[in-house]
Amino acid sequence: MKIGQTSQGRIALDTSAVLARWLLGAVFIYMGLSKALHPVDFLKLLRQYDLTQSSLLLNSMAAALPWFEVFCGMLLLAGIAVRGTALALIAMIVPFTLLVFHRALLLQSVLAIPFCAVKFDCGCGGGADFICRKVLENFLLILLSTWLLAGNGRQLSLRFNLLKSSS
Amino acid sequence: MKDNSSQPRVPGRWFAAGTIFGEAVLVAALGAAFAFAANQISPRGLALTRDYFPSGTTHSVRPVASDGLPSAAGTNSEALSPADFLAARMKEKGLQLLDDRQAARLFHEPRFPQGAIVFIDARDEEHYQQGHIPGAYEFDPYHPEKYFDVVLPLCQKAEQVVVYCNGGDCDDSESAAILLRDVGISNQKIFVYGGGITEWTTNNLPVETGARNSGNVRTNDK
Numbered sequence: 004m005k006i007g008q009t010s011q012g013r014i015a016l017d018t019s020a021v022l023a024r025w026l027l028g029a030v031f032i033y034m035g036l037s038k039a040l041h042p043v044d045f046l047k048l049l050r051q052y053d054l055t056q057s058s059l060l061l062n063s064m065a066a067a068l069p070w071f072e073v074f075c076g077m078l079l080l081a082g083i084a085v086r087g088t089a090l091a092l093i094a095m096i097v098p099f100t101l102l103v104f105h106r107a108l109l110l111q112s113v114l115a116i117p118f119c120a121v122k123f124d125c126g127c128g129g130g131a132d133f134i135c136r137k138v139l140e141n142f143l144l145i146l147l148s149t150w151l152l153a154g155n156g157r158q159l160s161l162r163f164n165l166l167k168s169s170s
Numbered sequence: 171m172k173d174n175s176s177q178p179r180v181p182g183r184w185f186a187a188g189t190i191f192g193e194a195v196l197v198a199a200l201g202a203a204f205a206f207a208a209n210q211i212s213p214r215g216l217a218l219t220r221d222y223f224p225s226g227t228t229h230s231v232r233p234v235a236s237d238g239l240p241s242a243a244g245t246n247s248e249a250l251s252p253a254d255f256l257a258a259r260m261k262e263k264g265l266q267l268l269d270d271r272q273a274a275r276l277f278h279e280p281r282f283p284q285g286a287i288v289f290i291d292a293r294d295e296e297h298y299q300q301g302h303i304p305g306a307y308e309f310d311p312y313h314p315e316k317y318f319d320v321v322l323p324l325c326q327k328a329e330q331v332v333v334y335c336n337g338g339d340c341d342d343s344e345s346a347a348i349l350l351r352d353v354g355i356s357n358q359k360i361f362v363y364g365g366g367i368t369e370w371t372t373n374n375l376p377v378e379t380g381a382r383n384s385g386n387v388r389t390n391d392k
Binding site: 039040041042043046050058059062063065066067068069070071073074075078084086087088090091094152164165166 | 189190191192193194195196197198200201202204205206208209212214215216217218219220221222223294312
């Protein structure tokens with residue numbers, strides 16, 4: 004009985020992990036495409052962070068980031084290099100979330116309103132939104148990516164480990 | 171599909187961190203190659219070497235407060251009102267600012283239909299089609315090559331060129347004005363209508379939908 008329960012729990016966990024992988028993949032494809040189809044709008048939004056004085060660098064970021072998200076989303080959906088993709092996504096989301104957070108703090112001080120009342124289009128792909136919701140969304144994305152990074156979501160994957168020696 | 175669930179999980183879960191890192195680097199490299207190739211192929215792709223913001227890449231867009239109204243100041247202009255902010259920005263860029271009365275006066279002048287005054291709409295095609303100042307020419311500063319052939323000769327002949335976009339936080343009119351200046355249109359005759367189409371419609375001035383001179387002119391009068 005106990006073994007059966009453990010097995011059922013395992014199946015439920017594995018199923019959840021696969022669903023999480025698909026969800027994450029779909030979210031990144033959607034967010035990436037919504038920006039890739041309107042690159043100039045994304046360029047304008049990226050500009051608000053004052054990241055660089057170089058137009059070449061700014062253009063490169065605006066041109067590449069959306070399609071990179073689409074690429075990672077496709078890898079997750081197919082189940083290819085899942086852990087590496089999850090790590091790459093975390094490496095992308097964390098600094099971007101910090102930038103968004105910093106921008107929101109700046110706006111809060113200028114507007115003199117509660118932090119969660121700050122609303123702006125962060126360039127994340129979903130249009131203007133309240134900062135607390137956006138930070139929570141990004142936190143969930145990071146959480147799901149970390150779960151996949153830990154080795155979950157192997158079922159129905161084409162090639163979970165692209166490099167052979169990663170277990 | 172291949173199921174790798176039979177592989178050992180717990181002992182090696184975090185063990186092969188180096189390999190996972192290598193995989194991430196590989197994903198990043200392949201992803202970057204894919205991204206730049208996709209941007210190159212996409213008809214909407216960005217031209218990497220083009221300066222889309224001739225007035226500077228780090229000019230902050232003023233924020234929007236939670237009530238949806240433009241904020242009183244931007245991140246780099248805390249002490250300025252929106253009007254002062256705009257005036258300071260124009261001065262910094264060496265551009266001349268036009269207010270709503272001046273823009274309306276130029277619109278109603280007989281010189282406008284004669285081509286001595288030219289209105290330039292610096293928004294994208296979709297917004298232009300939704301409504302522009304009647305007789306204004308479309309000139310999206312992010313795709314200037316599409317419009318230079320039509321707009322440049324008109325601006326060269328004109329005595330005054332009025333450039334506008336949405337108003338408020340929008341600075342596309344400034345980018346368009348600088349583009350025109352950079353290709354040889356005299357700065358003396360270029361004016362930026364800061365209030366833009368938002369102020370224009372708020373003032374119940376006529377707006378034309380569809381193509382230029384489509385005849386579909388309306389006002390906000392109820």
